[in-house]
Amino acid sequence: MSIVEFKMPKMGESISEATIITWLKNVGDFVEAEETLLEVATDKVDSDVPSPVSGTIIEIRFHKDAVVEVGTVLALIDAEGVQEATRKIRAEGERSGAKQEIVESGRVEPSSKPTLQNIVHKTNPDAFISPLIISIAQKENLSIEELQSIPGSGTDGRLQKSDVFQYLKNRKYPLKSIPSINNQQPATSVYPKPKINFVEGKDHIVEMDRMRKMIADHMVYSKQTSPHVTSYIEVDVTNLVNWRNENKDKFQSKYNEKLTFTPVFVQAVAKAIVDFPMINVSVDEKNIIVHKDINIGMATALPSGNLIVPVVKNANEKDLVALAKDVNTLAEASRNNKLKPEEIQGSTFTISNVGTFGSLMGTPIINQPEVAILALGIIKKRPEVITTSKGDEIAIRSMMFLSLSFDHRVVDGFLGGSFLRKVGDYLEQFDTTTTL
Structure with missing residues (x-):
């Protein structure tokens, strides 16, 4: 049995992660080489990701809505004809500049993915902060100033969710102990959220799709950040x-x-x-x-x-x-x-x-x-x-x-x-x- 690690491919020059929209195959399904295996999203763009080999899917490690870094193993495929599979993977690796790892006879080679210790952080003040990062910051009560102080390990210093989680893990003091510009904590609003009247049988609920959620977060962030004139x-x-x-x-x-x-x-x-x-x-x-x-x-x-x-x-x-x-x-x-x-x-x-x-x-x-x-x-x-x-x-x-x-x-x-x-x-x- 020849096992191939199917990894998140690089979707663009500055793309370091992508969100899984949907898998088109399930564990146990057979997939042809170059057949679309799943759909992923980067920012607001959806892309089809093809399988590098023909074979049977034996494991899926990440599911819908998961945010996965480039190079991370998404699934394992029992490939048919390891020599042909190896040739295709190596050819794809030469085109994308990404190293593909092949596991033969059930033996998994150790990953060469760099750790946080051997990554050279370079900060880029103009790096884009994704809506995902903003969402995490809001949940963890991170201010924009504290968020911007975290070194990013992504391409061109882009901040990734792993950077934020590592920072939170090692943070030695809670956010509330950090003085604000005026050395005062902003007052918490006590204004109650307005009640929404919902008429059963007449009104209906439409859940925001992924793109609409991103737009909503981006618009709110912009209004909170910039005084508009x-x-x-x-x-x-x-x-x-x-x-x-x-x-x-x-x-x-x-x-x-x-x-x-x-x-x-x-x-x-x-x-x-x-x-x-x-x-x-x-x-x-x-x-x-x-x-x-x-x-x-x-x-x-x-x-x-x-x-x-x-x-x-x-x-x-x-x-x-x-x-x-x-x-x-x-x-x-x-x-x-x-x-x-x-x-x-x-x-x-x-x-x-x-x-x-x-x-x-x-x-x-x-x-x-x-x-x-x-x-x-x-x-x-x-x-x-x-x-x-x-x-x-x-x-x-x-x-x-x-x-x-x-x-x-x-x-x-x-x-x-x-x-x-x-x-x-x-x-x-x-x-x-x-x-x-």
């Missing part, structure tokens, strides 16, 4: 609308890509960030991390009603054609649940086109750890007073509202307002002589 401007995009209407068919024919307004919005935001780089930052306690890369996240609604934010990387370095290709590819992948983990990570600024749903304007919640988010309202035609060479006249113009929510810890009214006005200027002054 929202500024608004109105822009005249008549020239932009006319140019797009005149060129969309030509663009589609020449580049085989749809020409929507989104790449133009991304381009305008990227240009404005170059002008105001302090809007492209993250906050780490008393430090401001200024990001060199300009990666624009696009808040995108999924068919399920949930929200995801695919990212246009290095948007300031791309022309309109390249941006259109990126936007269309990411939007299509979002609709078909085909986004890769790395495609929803690394954003430094986010836009949300609330006009898609007919909204005039919005007050978006900041996508942590960013410090600002831009909402774009619906483009509507209406009569406006404009100044011409003949004086003031009333004309039909295409108008839209832009609203910028920003973190008032580091973005004041001058910076927020100036940046927002600059985005509006780029849209109003769009070069309609642009040739395609």
Whole structure:
């Protein structure tokens, strides 16, 4: 009997763990090589994980909703033809850079997984804190300051749940003994939770799915972390609308890509960030991390009603054609649940086109750890007073509202307002002589 250890594969550059959604096979079932064995989730992206070999599953070590680190053994498979299995596993290991261990004749080789003692911790103040870590911190009464002080053993210093549990195990004093900034404990609210009236036979309960729980945690965390301020401007995009209407068919024919307004919005935001780089930052306690890369996240609604934010990387370095290709590819992948983990990570600024749903304007919640988010309202035609060479006249113009929510810890009214006005200027002054 040839036993193969089936491990959690590496799902992306900065992915150190994944959540099991469901097993498609049970103990005793036969699985073909390359057949999907289970579905896992990293952040908000679901992925199929195939079996590296053909064989019978003899043990499953982790079940639904378990959060498992990359490289951890998930199951044991009694493989058919160990030589062929070994070849496939080694080939997969060479592609992913992960070492696969094969156990022959029931003998399990010792794991080479590093211990906490021989891991060199490197802290990254800008490392993403996952909703799972936030949930653990809330249950254990860990403040965000104490949580950020824990060295992360994941890729690029990312904090993992094992780091938090190790810290809790070795903590020499309870959290309540740690003085707060004002040397006082915050008062515990005595306000009772409002009662929810439930009418049996009429009302029904819908349990949040995994993604909705993550969104809920992320939104609450953002509101608790950043003091939100929202500024608004109105822009005249008549020239932009006319140019797009005149060129969309030509663009589609020449580049085989749809020409929507989104790449133009991304381009305008990227240009404005170059002008105001302090809007492209993250906050780490008393430090401001200024990001060199300009990666624009696009808040995108999924068919399920949930929200995801695919990212246009290095948007300031791309022309309109390249941006259109990126936007269309990411939007299509979002609709078909085909986004890769790395495609929803690394954003430094986010836009949300609330006009898609007919909204005039919005007050978006900041996508942590960013410090600002831009909402774009619906483009509507209406009569406006404009100044011409003949004086003031009333004309039909295409108008839209832009609203910028920003973190008032580091973005004041001058910076927020100036940046927002600059985005509006780029849209109003769009070069309609642009040739395609």
